[in-house]
Amino acid sequence: MDAAHSSAAMLVSNYVFPNDLHVHWSMMIVLYPYITGLVDGAFIIAALYYLFDVKSLRPVARFSLLFALAFLAIATLPLLLHLGRPERNFNMLLTPSPSSAMAGFGYIYAVSMGVVVFIILFVYREDLVELRATSKGWLQLLYRAMTFDSIDLSENARKLDQKIIRFLVGIGIPIAVVLHGYVGFIFGGVKANPTWSTPLMPVIFLFSACVSGISAIILAYIIIRKAKGRSIDHDCIKTCIKTLTLFFIMAFTFEMLEVFSHSYLKSGYHHMVEGLLNGPLASSFWLWQVKICSVIPLFVLGVMGIFTINKHIYNFTAAVVSAILLLQVLIMRWNVVIGGQLMSKSARGYTEFHPEWFDKEGILAVIIVMAIPFIILFVLSKIFPFWTPDNETNVK
């Protein structure tokens, strides 16, 4: 092969363009797709119950909607922290450029927020009407507003609610797909970056979103129920794990397909992608993302699917696998977002990224941003009861 263009000759100087030394999209942009992914995955669980009638998911269906809402509520926060001029964020709504993939964000986000809120209001209407009767003052006013000031729980009204829920969840699915697929496309549409620019990117992001969301629901359900000393619905966990297995197989397959197609097609600047995965990302990609956080869970999920396992061990394993998969998706986001930017467009070198603690996009900010949804979830639990009453009867 032509020596001047062989990978070794390209990489010999480790030359990084002077403007490429700084990683512009740092941890907040890792967090943002992670958060919308959690929203998407949680929404899928709700959709399976409310639209596709997967009855065994009943115990977590309502909770997953609230979980989705809590994370959706802060999805814009990492973006605002990332923007150089956050006070100008309304420019995105005011003058969205018709040619930009990113411009749609404001509108897609607003619509998905509206849909999730209304789904929750209709799902909880019976409870809200009851709570309205027992509450006083401000809280009562809130419940009145949330029930559209109607206490009509007649057969007809309930039927109408069910229809509305099915309709909203129905349009919610494409919206959720767009909300997250769009994030994948933001990366997939950057032709200047060889690891990002693949049409597989939105697909990978969607499947890994479902993986992270479902894992989060499983883990949160098990932890909260255990903490409150309540029973865990084994059928529900089983269905969740089966769904998770399906989505994870898809996600992992596409992640590997991306790497495979880069190394097989050998197009453009593939030597940079190879060098990246075997160089700066060698441990975070191959060791952490692939070996520890993908192959092990895949094996465990396989065992859980094939063999009959004791309920308690099954639930415990489910929690552990979910935790590992949550980590897998986070590492995958890191490897895509930060990893992709380590390649200089000089095609001759890699820059470095060192996270800072107290930066506005630093580690502390990440921890705070990730803590807020749980506070929101706690507040929501005071207004919307997480669990349906018939779970109570299962208490042993």
Place this chain on the structure above:
Amino acid sequence: MDLSYRMRLLIVVLSIGVLAGGGLLFKQLLLPDSFGDYGPYRADAITEAALVPIRHGTNTSCFKCHSHEAKIHKKGRHQTISCEFCHGTYADHAKDGKKIGTLPVKKEKEITTLCLRCHNTEIKARHEEVIKTVAMPNHLKDQNVKLTHNCNQCHQVHAPLKYIIRAKQITGLMEAGS
């Protein structure tokens, strides 16, 4: 109010529609001036870009006052060099035809460093037809001068060969006028 549930929902849907529509209308009001004149951007931004203050003048602008330097510079081998590269920008020196600041003049070793920025043979990218280069300190040795000499002790910085040619003419190594 005694409205049926369906009626209330209809009102909710309608109000969402009105809010969204109103929002879109309001958005039109908030569009910045001149947005969309040429395309989906603010046309005035072009005018603003054209109004960025100029900091580098031209050699002509320097020569307007510095006629002595101009005479030497224009005749010498360094005629293509911008005054402002070595001395600093016009904007730091003059405004509306008046002097507002003194620009630094490079001295001693600074001069040698400046010269070698272009004339160093060590960098093998400087072709003979583009620029004459020298290797240091060989050049000083070859010319039989002290190794501590600065370039400007032999070369007039504005016209580097001025003194050399003159000296050669005086010593008869070169015919006057050539």
Place this chain on the structure above:
Amino acid sequence: MMDRRSFVKKVLNGTIAGSLFLVWPMGGNSIETPEEIPGIKGKEYDIHHQEFAFIVDVTRCIGCGSCCVADKREYNVPDGNYRTWVERYVKGFSDKIYVDSPHGGLDGYQHARTDIDEEIRDTFFVPKLCNMCKEAPCVQVCPVGATFISPDGFVLVDEKRCVGCAYCIQACPYSVRFLNPVTKVAEKCTWCYHRIRKGLLPACVEVCPTGARKFGSMKDETSEVYKILKGPGVLTVLKKEMGTFPALYYKGARREVI
């Protein structure tokens, strides 16, 4: 140097339209180098009928870094960010390519590289700046219309609308964009749009001592860039496979240049 000189000689000989004498004051026997773009100063600027081109002649660049210095001074570019920079390519006898650009070439290249073990075949310098793509990826991705292509073909940034999302920085295949650490908005080389509108050459072209950087109007058939671009010489663009159609052309750029 020669190019400019011969160009000026041609002007003096009258090979190039005599109207240029009106633009450049020619006093006495002195030789003037072209410092202005003819046909702009004192005339109404028709933004819809302009086309400019920039040519970098790699064979003439001596890596002095004047352009980088001028650029930094013209815009007060914050340290560590570069609107333009000069790269040094060193080619060894093994055909390995070593590239570096310490401080973007701002301090010039005073010394040869000492970290190369093999014998050096040769060295060349490659100045980089905005490619002014006709299909600019940065313009496509800007979510708020803060980056745009003006009717006269310049890719500009509206610093009053930019939100600082840095998407354009990701999208630019040439890495000429950066987020200004002071204003927190995207910034890039504009080919000195403010100078051009006043009929002056871009600052880097103005200070280039060897004529390695050439700029001119493609609507002016007497301009140097017009003649080079319409002539038989080979010109290349960077990263052609990106489909960006730059208006920045390279003369004598070797295949190793990315």
